[in-house]
Amino acid sequence: MSTDKTGFEVPEQMRDFAEKSVDQARKAFDDFMGATHKAVSNVEDSASAVQAGAADVNKKALTYAEEHVNAAFKFAQELVKAGNVEDMMKLQQDYLRSQMESLGEQTREFSNTATKAVQDATKAVQNK
Numbered sequence: 001m002s003t004d005k006t007g008f009e010v011p012e013q014m015r016d017f018a019e020k021s022v023d024q025a026r027k028a029f030d031d032f033m034g035a036t037h038k039a040v041s042n043v044e045d046s047a048s049a050v051q052a053g054a055a056d057v058n059k060k061a062l063t064y065a066e067e068h069v070n071a072a073f074k075f076a077q078e079l080v081k082a083g084n085v086e087d088m089m090k091l092q093q094d095y096l097r098s099q100m101e102s103l104g105e106q107t108r109e110f111s112n113t114a115t116k117a118v119q120d121a122t123k124a125v126q127n128k
Helices: 012-081 085-126
Strands: none
Touching: 012 085
């Protein structure tokens, strides 16, 4: 058996070039993956902010709906107890006035909540 090396040998310059190419490719891949992870994180943060804002808006909407239904039931209970048409008309007038005031306030609150949700989502995107 012979230990004679008669095969093709890769020149050292070629090996150095190949090694540098692999190192550069690895660095480029690592940079790409870092940017990708950051982008995914930004999207997740934005989505979280949007979800939180949407949850606040949904809670407000449900609260308002519940308030209106409760007011309608209260009005109905008072209406069936009214003794005459004048009392019914007064109850109707009071109910409508109360509902309009309530709607005005709820609209302002709802607008503020929605505006805050949009601002929070925008900040989450800008901070990344």
